[in-house]
Amino acid sequence: MKTLKLLTALLSCIxxxxxxxxxxxxxxFTSTRIINSQxxxxxxxxxxxxxxxxRFGDFMRDxxxxxxxxxxxxxxxxxxxxxxxxxxxxxxxxxxxxxxKGGADMRQLMHGLLKYRPLTQTTDxxxxxxxxxxxxxxxxTMKRSNFDPFNPVLSSLSVCETCAxxxxxxxxxALELHLxxxxxxxxxxxxxxxxxxxxxxxxGEQNALFTANAAARIKLTKGMALMLxxxxxxxxxxxxxxxRYEIPLGLGFEFETAxxxxxxxxxxxxxxxxxxxxxxTNSDWLNGEFRLGFTISRLVKLKKTFPEN
Amino acid sequence: xxxxxxxxxAASIAVFTTFAAMSYPENSLKKSLNFDDDTPLSVLxxxxxxxxxxxxxxxxxxxxxxxxALLRKGFTTAPNSKKTPRQSKFFVCTSCHNVQKEFDxxxxxxxxxxxDYAVKKGIPFxxxxxxxxxxxxxxxxxxxxxxxxxxxxxxxxxNKDLSAAINFCAVNNAQGRRLKEWEINSILAYFQTLELxxxxxxxxxxxxxxxxxxxxxxxxxxxxxxLLKSKYAVAMPATFLKIPRFEIPDPSLYNDNKRLxxxxxxxxxxxxxxxxxxxxxxxxxxxxLLTFKALEKATRTExxxxxxxxxxxxxxxxxxxxxxxxxxxxxxxxxxxxxxxLYLYISAMAKKKYKE
Numbered sequence: 001m002k003t004l005k006l007l008t009a010l011l012s013c014i015x016x017x018x019x020x021x022x023x024x025x026x027x028x029f030t031s032t033r034i035i036n037s038q039x040x041x042x043x044x045x046x047x048x049x050x051x052x053x054x055r056f057g058d059f060m061r062d063x064x065x066x067x068x069x070x071x072x073x074x075x076x077x078x079x080x081x082x083x084x085x086x087x088x089x090x091x092x093x094x095x096x097x098x099x100x101k102g103g104a105d106m107r108q109l110m111h112g113l114l115k116y117r118p119l120t121q122t123t124d125x126x127x128x129x130x131x132x133x134x135x136x137x138x139x140x141t142m143k144r145s146n147f148d149p150f151n152p153v154l155s156s157l158s159v160c161e162t163c164a165x166x167x168x169x170x171x172x173x174a175l176e177l178h179l180x181x182x183x184x185x186x187x188x189x190x191x192x193x194x195x196x197x198x199x200x201x202x203x204g205e206q207n208a209l210f211t212a213n214a215a216a217r218i219k220l221t222k223g224m225a226l227m228l229x230x231x232x233x234x235x236x237x238x239x240x241x242x243x244r245y246e247i248p249l250g251l252g253f254e255f256e257t258a259x260x261x262x263x264x265x266x267x268x269x270x271x272x273x274x275x276x277x278x279x280x281t282n283s284d285w286l287n288g289e290f291r292l293g294f295t296i297s298r299l300v301k302l303k304k305t306f307p308e309n
Numbered sequence: 310x311x312x313x314x315x316x317x318x319a320a321s322i323a324v325f326t327t328f329a330a331m332s333y334p335e336n337s338l339k340k341s342l343n344f345d346d347d348t349p350l351s352v353l354x355x356x357x358x359x360x361x362x363x364x365x366x367x368x369x370x371x372x373x374x375x376x377x378a379l380l381r382k383g384f385t386t387a388p389n390s391k392k393t394p395r396q397s398k399f400f401v402c403t404s405c406h407n408v409q410k411e412f413d414x415x416x417x418x419x420x421x422x423x424x425d426y427a428v429k430k431g432i433p434f435x436x437x438x439x440x441x442x443x444x445x446x447x448x449x450x451x452x453x454x455x456x457x458x459x460x461x462x463x464x465x466x467x468n469k470d471l472s473a474a475i476n477f478c479a480v481n482n483a484q485g486r487r488l489k490e491w492e493i494n495s496i497l498a499y500f501q502t503l504e505l506x507x508x509x510x511x512x513x514x515x516x517x518x519x520x521x522x523x524x525x526x527x528x529x530x531x532x533x534x535x536l537l538k539s540k541y542a543v544a545m546p547a548t549f550l551k552i553p554r555f556e557i558p559d560p561s562l563y564n565d566n567k568r569l570x571x572x573x574x575x576x577x578x579x580x581x582x583x584x585x586x587x588x589x590x591x592x593x594x595x596x597x598l599l600t601f602k603a604l605e606k607a608t609r610t611e612x613x614x615x616x617x618x619x620x621x622x623x624x625x626x627x628x629x630x631x632x633x634x635x636x637x638x639x640x641x642x643x644x645x646x647x648x649x650x651l652y653l654y655i656s657a658m659a660k661k662k663y664k665e
Contacts (some may be wrong), residue, residue, distance in 0.1 A: 026595065027584060027595070039500065184598075185597035185598045185599050185600075219599055221599060221603065222599045222600050222602070223603070258590065258593075259591035275346075301593065304383070304395055304398050
């Protein structure tokens with residue numbers, strides 16, 4: 001913790017010193033999210049970002065047309081839904097709260113988020129990258145359900161009221177480091193090492209899950225961009241023929257208007273927030289188990305101040 | 310004995326005359342003013358018999374600071390020590406008005422001179438007239454603004470009265486609340502600190518001598534008043550222009566560095582002043598290639614509301630659900646040639662024909 005504080009302070013000093021002389025690069029990405037993953041963008045000071053995200057059901061499971069007609073290409077199902085609010089405390093510090101249905105076993109999730117951007121890329125390459133640090137805490141607020149011997153996760157949550165750590169079982173955390181660079185007005189890319197910590201895991205799994213995320217934005221016009229998002233967990237449960245989970249991959253389009261950002265995407269992950277989808281995606285693109293999703297983001301100015309001319 | 314009486318009488322008369330001369334008001338020779346560069350223009354004009362047209366207020370440090378805060382931040386601390394409500398959610402006065410000089414020679418108020426000065430001093434190139442010297446002007450919301458607002462309450466009063474003009478702008482342009490009397494007074498007090506001085510005017514040595522002679526004579530002189538008033542604009546004219554038809558520019562214009570530099574200055578000091586980083590508008594602008602391409606394409610589309618041609622000449626009117634609006638540029642604030650230079654710069658950047 002001390003080391004983290006020191007590192008943050010050092011990075012901020014470097015950034016302040018260099019950015020005092022250099023011009024910052026703005027809008028590496030349009031929004032604070034690239035499909036599912038966080039970007040290095042923060043909400044501007046005094047603004048609130050209101051986000052509504054929806055993930056539909058499987059597009060065409062097992063590539064059988066009857067499966068897609070049954071739920072109208074997944075539109076009649078809701079794999080996950082998110083309503084969230086993120087506020088810009090400072091230009092480089094964002095705090096947020098959101099609620100998701102939950103895409104896996106953990107449901108009725110409340111998420112708290114803190115994002116800090118100590119480094120911003122500069123036009124003269126004095127700082128070649130932007131860096132954002134994101135901390136997320138997720139709490140499953142689901143009610144106790146009946147004992148289910150085939151679902152050890154739910155069982156632990158529901159039955160073992162007197163067990164040590166019952167409340168703790170409901171928590172997950174994520175620590176993300178996002179490094180991004182705007183290569184040109186058309187292309188930005190981001191690489192992110194992450195750590196997901198799950199208090200409660202299935203047998204054979206580790207509490208700590210290290211993962212790497214790669215994301216990119218290809219801007220087609222001033223208001224439209226193509227987005228790519230891939231997450232690569234470092235765990236044997238994600239690789240090989242006996243894997244339990246699948247790699248979350250996403251592809252989408254983003255439309256920006258004055259004040260709104262609309263994203264339409266296809267992804268195999270059901271969950272929306274990192275603590276949910278990174279560790280629990282078990283839908284396979286190759287089986288037609290991907291889904292349509294959208295995000296509507298609206299910026300609202302809460303703090304009515306203007307920088308002086 | 311007789312001589313002593315005469316001498317005593319003469320001395321008494323001399324002493325009496327001297328005292329009388331010292332205490333004689335106004336037009337006495339002893340009361341002439343030696344003006345210098347720091348002499349406020351209004352003081353000189355008043356000496357020549359021209360009373361200020363605006364309401365005279367007490368200029369205290371507190372009032373000036375309150376006025377300054379209202380103009381720059383939109384709120385201040387009231388006399389009861391409480392923070393005032395924001396005047397407008399959308400703008401502050403300095404969103405559209407500068408507080409410094411905008412011309413080298415205040416008698417030459419062409420938009421070209423205004424742009425040159427803005428580039429030289431690095432000040433924004435805005436739609437509205439500067440507050441500097443506003444108390445020395447005699448009319449406001451002139452020309453086509455009277456036609457634009459002819460159905461709005463208070464426009465006629467705003468033309469002749471600075472206090473009324475301030476409130477008219479606060480409600481109709483800034484889309485905010487009416488200012489209270491003490492707030493208007495504090496703004497006027499701040500404006501008085503921005504009044505023109507002799508040093509702001511281009512007065513030749515001969516003209517200064519002429520003015521000094523009139524001062525020394527201690528008379529009301531219309532010639533001196535006219536001379537001083539010829540050195541600055543007593544009223545800012547306002548002419549609205551139609552949206553120009555788009556015409557493909559002559560390719561040789563892309564070699565005209567002066568026009569491209571003017572266009573660049575207008576883009577940076579007018580457009581980006583409000584739109585960079587979405588400062589006053591959610592419609593963000595920057596110096597990215599895709600932004601220039603989008604603007605260039607928008608300009609070619611007739612009557613498209615995101616066309617710079619449209620926005621500069623028509624602006625965007627406030628409406629329900631979108632009271633954040635864009636004021637237009639009159640001909641006096643951006644000439645047709647300057648608007649064309651702006652398009653030249655945008656298209657040169659979109660086509661990568663211009664290296665900055």
